[in-house]
Amino acid sequence: MDFNLTEEHQLIRQSVREFCDRYVCPIADEVDQEPRFPAETVKKLAEQDWLGIPYPVEYGGAGSDYLSYVIVVEELSRACATTGFTLECHSCLAEFPLFKFGTEEQKKKYLTPLCKGEMLGSFALTEPGAGTDAAAGTTTAVLDGNEWVLNGSKIFISNAPVAGVIIVFAMTDKSKGTKGISAFIVPAGTPGLEIGRHLNKMGIRGSLTAEVYLKDCRIPKENLLGGEGQGFKIAMMTLDGGRIGIAAQALGIAQAALDESIKYSKERVQFGKPIGTFQAIQWMIANMATEVQASRFLTYHAAWCYDQGLPYSSQAAMAKLFASETATRQTDRAIQVHGGIGYIKGTKVERLYRDAKITEIYEGTSEVMRMVIAGGLLR
Amino acid sequence: MLNIVACFKWVVDDADIRVDTGSRKLNVDKAAYKISAYDRNAIEEAVILQEKHGGRVVAVTVAPPGAKPCLKDSLSRGPDSACFINDPCCADLEPSQTAQILARAISSKMDYDLIICGEGSGDIYAQQVGPALAERLGIPCLTWVNKLSCNVDERRIIAERKLEDGVEVVSAPLPVLVVVLPDINAPRIPSLKQVLGAAKKPVENVLLEDLGSIPGARLLTTDVVAATMDRRRIKFPADADGVREAVNALLREGVVS
Numbered sequence: 001m002d003f004n005l006t007e008e009h010q011l012i013r014q015s016v017r018e019f020c021d022r023y024v025c026p027i028a029d030e031v032d033q034e035p036r037f038p039a040e041t042v043k044k045l046a047e048q049d050w051l052g053i054p055y056p057v058e059y060g061g062a063g064s065d066y067l068s069y070v071i072v073v074e075e076l077s078r079a080c081a082t083t084g085f086t087l088e089c090h091s092c093l094a095e096f097p098l099f100k101f102g103t104e105e106q107k108k109k110y111l112t113p114l115c116k117g118e119m120l121g122s123f124a125l126t127e128p129g130a131g132t133d134a135a136a137g138t139t140t141a142v143l144d145g146n147e148w149v150l151n152g153s154k155i156f157i158s159n160a161p162v163a164g165v166i167i168v169f170a171m172t173d174k175s176k177g178t179k180g181i182s183a184f185i186v187p188a189g190t191p192g193l194e195i196g197r198h199l200n201k202m203g204i205r206g207s208l209t210a211e212v213y214l215k216d217c218r219i220p221k222e223n224l225l226g227g228e229g230q231g232f233k234i235a236m237m238t239l240d241g242g243r244i245g246i247a248a249q250a251l252g253i254a255q256a257a258l259d260e261s262i263k264y265s266k267e268r269v270q271f272g273k274p275i276g277t278f279q280a281i282q283w284m285i286a287n288m289a290t291e292v293q294a295s296r297f298l299t300y301h302a303a304w305c306y307d308q309g310l311p312y313s314s315q316a317a318m319a320k321l322f323a324s325e326t327a328t329r330q331t332d333r334a335i336q337v338h339g340g341i342g343y344i345k346g347t348k349v350e351r352l353y354r355d356a357k358i359t360e361i362y363e364g365t366s367e368v369m370r371m372v373i374a375g376g377l378l379r
Numbered sequence: 380m381l382n383i384v385a386c387f388k389w390v391v392d393d394a395d396i397r398v399d400t401g402s403r404k405l406n407v408d409k410a411a412y413k414i415s416a417y418d419r420n421a422i423e424e425a426v427i428l429q430e431k432h433g434g435r436v437v438a439v440t441v442a443p444p445g446a447k448p449c450l451k452d453s454l455s456r457g458p459d460s461a462c463f464i465n466d467p468c469c470a471d472l473e474p475s476q477t478a479q480i481l482a483r484a485i486s487s488k489m490d491y492d493l494i495i496c497g498e499g500s501g502d503i504y505a506q507q508v509g510p511a512l513a514e515r516l517g518i519p520c521l522t523w524v525n526k527l528s529c530n531v532d533e534r535r536i537i538a539e540r541k542l543e544d545g546v547e548v549v550s551a552p553l554p555v556l557v558v559v560l561p562d563i564n565a566p567r568i569p570s571l572k573q574v575l576g577a578a579k580k581p582v583e584n585v586l587l588e589d590l591g592s593i594p595g596a597r598l599l600t601t602d603v604v605a606a607t608m609d610r611r612r613i614k615f616p617a618d619a620d621g622v623r624e625a626v627n628a629l630l631r632e633g634v635v636s
Binding site: 007008010011012014015018019022047048049050053062063064068072 | 452455568569572574575577
């Protein structure tokens, strides 16, 4: 058993830290407070080969592994959770289903420009009446000659306003429940595809999240991804991998909360001593560090399982469950360590506190994670 | 075509240095190591010139065997190959020894047109290795360079030197050694493919014993302690008179003029 990262993984972490110091940290507050999408950073992510990390070089990817991807998301999120999530959503939710279920032609046409960073990707599963209960979706797809005609509406769709392609899930046979869901590749600009209002979120405020409307949206027959009725399976497999990415995002947020707390507890003097010399603060820091490290081990282990070709669904769920709840808990503690100043806009821990919460919700709530874990154990 | 040697040093990451508050001793037990920030500029400038004029870049370091991670780090930043001159005694060399080792390795193993060094090392910052290396190799040395170009046809380097009292533009025939300043470039951040590709680049492992004996150290370091800054702890009232007093105090101290 070896807990050491390879030299390459360590260098990747170092590169991301350099990148964050130069490009991400200086605008992180502005991205959050305006809020605005950090388009200039996304362009640079592509130059670093980070927009297709675990996918083969022949499709424009970097040909690396999932652990490298996890390290990149972790470090980006440590600096700016919006940036980390933008990459996660693109890499996992849009690229993975194309890589795993796409035909050779679909991979060349859509996966390659996504991996090269020529466009961003998005994933549209959730509907106003169908969140965790994907089978309750009402978006439909009907084959009309050589075209699929999509109708319906989606909500909470990340990256949608800036995406070049959206993976859309729709019912092709409502009577079959989850087995009647299919996945489709919908390029931006397709007539009938409309991006609705940008939702004003509590955290990851620079990330663009919108409603998506499909009104007689016609796409070529060959834009069906995987087979008809395979949509639910595609969505669930995609989310399994995505959860490792969200765990990495949560880990980065929690690590940042710990970093800020250590720094502040050494600087802040009360009763003539740095507050880090008081046991009350020390215990909070100790608990934070322990939970952050546990989150890291769970997250890296899930990525390792993925890389080894081992089952990773339960491992991904455990990593996301623990890391996201750690992020929420520890960003709360970080504000407590900071006291009043931690409650003020512009303080990093205030941003982290708001950014953390979503990690317990998207790509499967904590409750769904517990269902997945228990399901694997009690099967 | 230019054959360029970029010299670098593997130094303790200053962000990880801990200071014992009582004795002021430095504790580097838990410190990570990195390529000296100034030497990243040297590597970057070598790669920029190679991209423009063709040729090859070799990154050279003198270090203890444990510094091996520096190789992939340096290679991910663009050089074609690395030369790792190593020996346990290289952990604590003084600049004259480093310059002598580099001179022997470079003169015996490399065809070079240009050698680039950073302004000084990130740890002891003696700023001596570059000029001493040029002297030992018998080639011109251009220091304080913040802009560099090459006329390959005439085999000359043109350098802008940033001096205290102005900027001097000089030219020197190849081969030449150039010491670059940090503002000459912004070192690239290695892309993922560059990181992964570093492992495939050749590394020449040179043992110190292969270069002959090195003279002993001439300097004796008796102690290293952290610098302290004594604060005056002068308090000024938060009113108009206090502001005037504070400004006058700063003027008296020469902080502002």
